[in-house]
Amino acid sequence: MQRFVNNPDLVVEDTLKGFVKAHSDILRIAENPRVVVAKNAPVKGKVGIVTGGGSGHEPGFMGYTGKNMLDAVAVGELFSSPTAKSFHDAIRAADGGAGVVCLYGNYAGDNMNVKMATKLAAKDGIDVATVVANDDVCSAPFSEREKRRGVAGEIFMWKIGSARATQGGTLQEVQAAAQKAIDNCRSIGVGLGPCTLPAVGHPNFQIEPGTMEVGIGHHGEPGVRVEPLKRAEEVAKDMCKIVLDDHDLPEGTEVAVLVSGLGATPLNELYILNDTIESEITKRGLVVYKTYVGNYFTSLEMVGATLTVFALDTETKPLLDLDVACTILL
Amino acid sequence: MQRFVNNPDLVVEDTLKGFVKAHSDILRIAENPRVVVAKNAPVKGKVGIVTGGGSGHEPGFMGYTGKNMLDAVAVGELFSSPTAKSFHDAIRAADGGAGVVCLYGNYAGDNMNVKMATKLAAKDGIDVATVVANDDVCSAPFSEREKRRGVAGEIFMWKIGSARATQGGTLQEVQAAAQKAIDNCRSIGVGLGPCTLPAVGHPNFQIEPGTMEVGIGHHGEPGVRVEPLKRAEEVAKDMCKIVLDDHDLPEGTEVAVLVSGLGATPLNELYILNDTIESEITKRGLVVYKTYVGNYFTSLEMVGATLTVFALDTETKPLLDLDVACTILL
Numbered sequence: 001m002q003r004f005v006n007n008p009d010l011v012v013e014d015t016l017k018g019f020v021k022a023h024s025d026i027l028r029i030a031e032n033p034r035v036v037v038a039k040n041a042p043v044k045g046k047v048g049i050v051t052g053g054g055s056g057h058e059p060g061f062m063g064y065t066g067k068n069m070l071d072a073v074a075v076g077e078l079f080s081s082p083t084a085k086s087f088h089d090a091i092r093a094a095d096g097g098a099g100v101v102c103l104y105g106n107y108a109g110d111n112m113n114v115k116m117a118t119k120l121a122a123k124d125g126i127d128v129a130t131v132v133a134n135d136d137v138c139s140a141p142f143s144e145r146e147k148r149r150g151v152a153g154e155i156f157m158w159k160i161g162s163a164r165a166t167q168g169g170t171l172q173e174v175q176a177a178a179q180k181a182i183d184n185c186r187s188i189g190v191g192l193g194p195c196t197l198p199a200v201g202h203p204n205f206q207i208e209p210g211t212m213e214v215g216i217g218h219h220g221e222p223g224v225r226v227e228p229l230k231r232a233e234e235v236a237k238d239m240c241k242i243v244l245d246d247h248d249l250p251e252g253t254e255v256a257v258l259v260s261g262l263g264a265t266p267l268n269e270l271y272i273l274n275d276t277i278e279s280e281i282t283k284r285g286l287v288v289y290k291t292y293v294g295n296y297f298t299s300l301e302m303v304g305a306t307l308t309v310f311a312l313d314t315e316t317k318p319l320l321d322l323d324v325a326c327t328i329l330l
Numbered sequence: 331m332q333r334f335v336n337n338p339d340l341v342v343e344d345t346l347k348g349f350v351k352a353h354s355d356i357l358r359i360a361e362n363p364r365v366v367v368a369k370n371a372p373v374k375g376k377v378g379i380v381t382g383g384g385s386g387h388e389p390g391f392m393g394y395t396g397k398n399m400l401d402a403v404a405v406g407e408l409f410s411s412p413t414a415k416s417f418h419d420a421i422r423a424a425d426g427g428a429g430v431v432c433l434y435g436n437y438a439g440d441n442m443n444v445k446m447a448t449k450l451a452a453k454d455g456i457d458v459a460t461v462v463a464n465d466d467v468c469s470a471p472f473s474e475r476e477k478r479r480g481v482a483g484e485i486f487m488w489k490i491g492s493a494r495a496t497q498g499g500t501l502q503e504v505q506a507a508a509q510k511a512i513d514n515c516r517s518i519g520v521g522l523g524p525c526t527l528p529a530v531g532h533p534n535f536q537i538e539p540g541t542m543e544v545g546i547g548h549h550g551e552p553g554v555r556v557e558p559l560k561r562a563e564e565v566a567k568d569m570c571k572i573v574l575d576d577h578d579l580p581e582g583t584e585v586a587v588l589v590s591g592l593g594a595t596p597l598n599e600l601y602i603l604n605d606t607i608e609s610e611i612t613k614r615g616l617v618v619y620k621t622y623v624g625n626y627f628t629s630l631e632m633v634g635a636t637l638t639v640f641a642l643d644t645e646t647k648p649l650l651d652l653d654v655a656c657t658i659l660l
Binding site for chain 1: 332333334335338341343344345346347348349351352353355376385386388389500522523525537539542561562563565585589593594595597599600602603604605606607608618620621622623624625626629631633635640652657658659
């Protein structure tokens with residue numbers, strides 16, 4: 001295992017220490033060491049924005065804390081939900097008196113812990129609304145969308161929800177904007193190589209050399225098919241077909257495109273995928289308004305990429321354009 | 331080879347196509363398809379800023395094109411210098427009538443091609459000044475600094491030179507600022523795993539599992555030693571010692587720190603390194619003014635990290651703070 005770790009059981013602690021040192025200009029750690037808080041949070045009178053999730057997806061979750069972005073983030077162990085207490089502490093740290101919207105991904109642990117945290121926050125007198133991301137097309141059929149997992153589309157949900165809060169939206173307005181954002185996101189992942197939790201020391205799942213897994217989840221959850229590794233343009237066409245067939249957008253719709261690496265894929269290959277992705281999207285009569293390419297939502301050193309297509313409208317487009325200050329270019 | 335490629339011989343072409351599609355809001359391709367130009371370049375009366383280098387280091391080189399950053403970038407094949415013609419075309423694209431500074435790395439091919447391009451530009455009546463980056467401490471002893479290679483410190487050289495040009499500096503002033511920046515940078519790389527050029531199909535060099543190579547170059551150039559893989563904090567201490575011993579900065583000096591992944595190292599592990607790095611720097615009586623952690627200068631899917639420490643002064647600090655718009659957060 002060729003990795004930079006100290007004690008494999010303390011990867012998250014060590015990560016957080018180095019993370020906060022790097023970004024102390026925009027964020028800090030709460031009294032609970034597993035809660036990251038934007039430096040200016042809570043903002044009095046503004047709806048607070050919270051998320052949380054397992055570690056190992058960096059900059060996923062905590063890296064999106066910042067000005068005009070997430071107010072507080074609950075940090076879990078590698079690939080595990082944060083505790084209910086951490087979600088609760090994040091909600092309290094984000095609360096500026098106008099309530100808090102918790103925007104998180106559809107995983108069993110997160111669902112359970114957010115529910116408990118919401119109850120605890122209610123006892124503190126904090127109104128909490130939630131939106132559950134379910135943008136991962138391959139994790140369940142369209143008819144069972146409520147079962148789908150949340151993946152990189154969460155970034156758009158966070159950005160739109162946060163922007164609406166910055167603009168003075170009420171709890172219900174912020175919740176509605178974030179819900180609209182995630183409802184208009186579709187994502188898919190393709191895996192070319194697995195990842196290893198340092199404390200385990202060997203991959204939790206396998207992807208045989210010469211093959212790829214289409215529709216793979218962020219923790220190696222099985223995709224819809226394993227097939228021989230194809231040329232990048234064929235992979236990109238498959239990704240677009242799966243995502244766009246699920247969405248059925250009217251011609252002329254403007255979209256934001258996010259091509260994220262899973263951790264160990266070179267940036268130039270994400271651009272190679274993007275070449276075909278943008279062509280395919282354009283062929284469908286859609287208009288690419290903005291593109292993000294890079295390691296935006298990863299899975300340790302997994303080899304692979306995800307595509308997220310976010311259909312914009314006159315409400316969400318200006319919200320997407322709002323300037324933010326977090327740890328990554330948005 | 332688990333990679334997203336089409337024709338392995340056309341990796342750079344395909345990368346550029348997807349790159350320009352993603353970032354057409356800030357850059358474009360020149361008539362020469364191997365030259366990337368900032369959308370607003372050339373800026374009349376401003377000194378133009380040019381660089382160039384081999385591909386495979388993304389976002390290295392072309393990703394730093396943009397507003398208040400590089401005006402034009404010559405793009406080479408994977409791990410190979412751009413042609414003299416491409417450097418020449420980049421210089422012409424960047425020229426706003428006040429001359430052009432070419433800020434590049436100390437590699438044989440780049441040295442030769444920039445020299446030829448400078449001569450060609452002189453025939454066009456364009457004044458060209460150059461600064462050659464040599465921040466890689468392990469590539470030659472201090473007494474032979476002129477032989478050292480340029481690595482991630484180039485990013486600071488570009489930012490400082492570009493900022494000085496934005497502020498209206500003359501050709502000589504911009505050259506001097508960029509020279510000061512790179513003179514005050516020291517970098518080191520540690521390799522944990524090699525990388526593979528897609529057209530070759532197997533790694534060009536080896537790093538045996540269980541070992542690491544200290545002082546490795548961006549193309550697998552041998553480091554100063556191969557040793558058993560250590561804990562992250564030991565690796566970080568070694569990196570700091572090598573970099574800071576070479577620099578001998580007075581106590582109280584403010585520094586910018588860049589911890590870059592080499593392509594396949596998870597972001598959380600860069601933060602783990604940063605935890606110890608910032609502690610070590612602080613122990614020396616230095617003050618960390620700003621930290622950058624991420625894949626800023628890579629080598630395809632190489633596993634490893636680089637550390638760059640940039641000593642600031644009253645001239646360079648405000649230049650580092652100037653807002654820019656390129657493809658990565660700076």
